[in-house]
Amino acid sequence: MTEQSDLAKAVDDLPDGGDDAPAPTGPPVKSALDQKINDVFGGAVVRKDLVKAVKGNAIVPSFVLEYLLGQYAASDDEATIQSGIESVRKILADHYVHRNQAELIKSNIREKGRYRVIDKVQVQLNEKDDTYEAEFANLGIKQVLVSPATIKAHPKLLVGGVWCICDIEYQHSENARVVPWILGSIKPIQLSNFDFDGYVSSRREFSADEWIDLLIQSIGFNPELFGRRAKLIQLVRLIPFVERNYNLVELGPKGTGKSHIFSEFSPHGMLISGGEVTVPKLFVNNSNGRLGLVGYWDVVAFDEFAGKKKRTDKALVDIMKNYMANKSFSRGVETLGAEASMVFVGNTSHNVPYMLKHSDLFDELPEGYHDSAYLDRLHCYIPGWEVDTIRSEMFSDGYGFVVDYIAEVLKAMRDADYSDRYQRHFTLGSDISTRDRDGIHKTFSGLMKIIYPHGEATREQIEEILRFAVEGRKRVKDQILRIDATMAEVKFGFTDKAGEWRAVTTLEEDEYPAYYHQRGGEVSGEATSSGASTAATAVEAPPEPAPLFEGHRDFQENQRGVSYESLLLPYVRGATDIRIVDPYIRLPHQGRNLADLLALVALGKDPAEEIAVKLVTKENTGDFQQQHLLMLKEIQDGVASVGIKFNVEWDETIHDRSITTDNGWKILLGRGLDIFQRGSRSQFDMGSRRQEFRHVVAFGVTYIKENKSA
Template sequence: MSELDRKVTAEFSGYTVRKDLVSKVKGNALVPSYVLEYLLGKYATTTDASSVQAGVERVRAILADNYVHREEANLIQSKIREKGRYQVIDKVQVALNEKLDQYEASFENLGISRVIVDSQTVRNNPKLMVTGIWCMCTLVYAYSGDPKEVPWRLHRLMPVQMSHDDRENYLAMRSRFTAEEWIDLLMQSVGFNPAQFSSRAKMLHLVRMIPFVERNYNLIELGPKGTGKSHIYSEFSPHGMLISGGEVTAAKLFVNNTTGQIGLVGFWDTVAFDEFAGKTKKADRALVDIMKNYMANKSFSRGRNTMQAEASMVFVGNTSHNVPYMLKNTDLFEELPAQYHDPAFLDRIHYYLPGWEFEQIRSEMFTSGYGFVVDYLAEILHNLRNVDYGSAFERYFTLSPSLSTRDKDGVRKTFSGLMKLIYPSGEATMDEMEPLLRCAVEGRKRVKDQLCRIDSTMAEVDFSYTRAGVAEPIVVHTLEENDYPELYWRGRLEDYADDGNALKPEQSSVISAALEKTSDTTVSEIDGSITPIPVQSQTISRPESVASAVQSMTVLQPKLSRIERAAAAAREGRLEFSEDQLGVTYNKLFCAFVAGAHHITLKDPYIRKPYQIRNLTEFLETVLNYTDRGEEAQVHLVTGYTDEQHIDNQIEDLNRVQSVFDQLGITFTYEFSDTGHDRSIVTDTGWIITLGRGLDIFQPYDSDWLNPLTRQQRLRRVKEFSVIYQRIQPKS
């Protein structure tokens, strides 16, 4: 146990569980994590190894005996009949049979319906009437002989969730932890190992939790696949509902005009739309209009009555392109269906969570440490929705007066949510509040800056704040704004050129950063030397417009970019290298031929072992260095399987490479071929490189990270090999 684990289990005895136990007991039971942790919380909350093991076995036995697998539904029905009564774990939904004036339950996996439920059970658990909840139920079989009568009787129903409010104890225990310890505890509570994440990554993970603790919070997250965008909304809390973005109607989401029954927003703290992105998807225009009104005013109207609800709305979806491509060609909302790619809808979003900053989920990211039983934490967060810390920062900070009401509302709600997660008492110092405020401002700025691209009539604002007693404002930037300043401001150059508006402070600082990048020494490895490219030094203190600043940047650029210079050096021919030769690098061998390429196919049957996977990553680094980040580069690998004993490791390593380079703008895919033997690189710029040894050109070396050979290919000795470069017809 770590020091944090010991502290957690001591202070929150009975409310914590070892997080790796969930995977140990789950098996093939398709139940949410909070159901399993509810059981583990009853039988395995101690730290004693033998007691934990006994608890795990007890939970396994309960799942084996009581969890209903759909394929075993007939068997469980038989057990209920033969034993007279039987306890099951299943998802239960209730509907009113108005003809008989009675409530009737249906069991999702067990496959039975019309089970009579008493009115008090429905009043105690209203979510039974919406989409159903997971329950532990005792069913009785009593056949009366009447074929019209259902023989199943519900003897007892117990929702799998905690119902008591433990906030007083929770707040008292929070004071015994530092902020860093508490954040790590929250990370472990949702199943992640905090040691695997940076401070920024932890903060972004906490933003995913804000909809559970903040009423009427509107969050969007778009990013690559496999980063766990929807996981927390389906597994973390019994107060959250995850639905497919294309499978919801106004009646289901808001109110059914026929019955007058309120929809999902009236019963759940968080309604999350999975797979929300997709340009070809269609959405009901009326639904979009109702949603816009609800997101802005917390109310909706269908028919004569106006109703209110508190559910937060979360929209998660996948992106098809990397960030620089979107910034250069469209906007960061480009993947949304046309009906939602609407300034009026998007302006109601409080926070745009950058999904591209999350790594793809890997096994080592999960924790084996202790965290809160998720249902306990979910109940605390549910009850904290009653408090508001949105104005707590105003004693120390003042937001820019140029922010609109919606901008300020987005900042305040995000800040309030983070405060309730990290400082649930509402008390924090100026220095403790500032990172939360910056995070809140950044997420709303990401929304507003993209809106200005989409709608030219949208007024730009200054996303800054001032500290108490300090006159100079502190400007907040998004990370992609700092990474790609010349692309981030692309859409507004003409407007500034026409009206001569002065450069805003936030734009001035970004342009200055871009100018500093322009004057850096450029490195060319085509001939193995470091060649400084002289760049005229010029200082721009306050250009009259963004356009003039970018024009100044253009003047400072060399006539040919590094990529263009590399491509110009490509020649047909053959190169041979002798055994033990030094100074050979992938940059020397390949940069001229992959420069500016959009599609590259690498055939090498021996990308199998760890050192060969490393060769692959170093080749992808060359592609990264010599392709345009504003365009997308796709690299497809055709390789062979390793032996059966190590095939899982090979696939896991290739998936990790895929995840890492996807974040950097290189789309890496792979396939396996049993018959492939040739080794080559083919580019859409018209080159085929025949590789005698494939990428495996280096002799074995000590891969200890202290060894400079691990970082500098030119220091490694090579095996004897040859390379042939041929010009072919480039793809159109």
């Protein structure tokens, strides 16, 4: 171990050079995971940033673009990728129909006699002529004859419309009733076949962490910017595609990507506006007997579902409640069944503590759906307020599954049931009702199929998923208890084989216990002027300060309300010598964390006194050594003016993180000072102004009172 007491000397010894490393050029550097993905799943994966490269101004879902990229650019060879991009661009330029170019495309069809287009096609039955007729959304042509065999092979054409590659012919007739457009061929844009057994076998080549990161990259996000809990939240959004009749709700702030998965990710999902749905469109049209959306799609998602003042159709609410509970709906005297999962996404206009104090977490739903019987049919509530607003740096340039490939994988697993895979290790609480148990089972089964399709998971991995599934259902039930006081309370948790009870709480329950535990319209108590003492005749002595907590505390990922001021400052106040051991104070945000702590230390001391602070850390000896040393020197110079003598000691052997003070406290920090998620880079983001508004990563801290001074 050697000590570098003079950062200025270390900085002076650096070779000349720019402050920043040169910006990378060319394609992104392939990570070890990306290389592994290509080695194992070659031909079924694509670089996720290519979608933006080819999309241009085409208003076309990502799964359409990735279908084409999968045909031409599913490779890790840069020359092949670039050639594939050019091919896809040319196909889009030549065949994708922009609405404002529809007349030009129709002219091409007429002049050439036959032309291929990419468009969204919907088919209707003309009862008068007993024919099926197609309508092309962007091209604007209607009444194009479609053969019954095509409808039999692709029934979804009748409901909602399907993106297709079509050959269209033109043949004019003197008969004005004859439509000149003739459908030569039609091919829905989705994978025709794949090797499911090969997929499951290949899963064994990846660790659980690697597999989760591959799935996050497949969705289109950079997994490095997501914590474990945030990744699981993203994967829960996939459960409706892999689990039949799964009822999911997500309410949260705008711009968090709630509807993205259901509009862009799979050709088996249908996203509709919450205000546009009717009983005939969703379930069955009694006048002609035609099935609605639930009969043809794996997932029906309702966008913009929230809105307290929205008008609701009571008949729709009633039939939806029956379908969500029993997987069936009535058509006159006949009862029909369907397998579509139901997803409800909407925006909230208040933060979580406000909703908990004044109403409940379902407060934003239309009045007709703010009903305990309807809400009890929901299997899981995704806490949308935990999801970061989507920012440009969050998108991945790594490799992920071609969307139609993973969509077919998920569809193929809808027949499987993994809901009992936890039972060899754990038993759910005895007072959990059948409906609660069904919700937990469906979420658990879905996550197991997504993350562990091969069925190989450790006891700890199973517990993680089970706990997450229980929390998702508990969030639903706890809010119902606030709406309907007649409902019985439930102890959510499970026991292991040794009989140890493991309670499950929601994150907002841990953050806001004073507001969370209310029943049936209770209002949380608030201090009022009448509660103040009226006998102000004597001056009371200030209360003795409460003793500082000793022991261990855990914090969950995405928790808020945590700051160095509450976590660390009380324990370092009064110290004159502080030793911080943290091997990773290298990156700019880590340096900012250190500066934030030192600023608090400076505020908490007498301005006339000085405090010695030593940082024990590892030196960055790589390409960024210069930036590392300059950063620490800037911190040293900055805190010198506020009475802090800051120094650095290099130690390449350290691993554990801690803070030791000469006032008798030792603080063991599981993650050191790096407890906050990166968050937005905007200087106007509240998290950049106050730590309490930032999400934390999962971490633990232990406070030890030592007998002797440090």
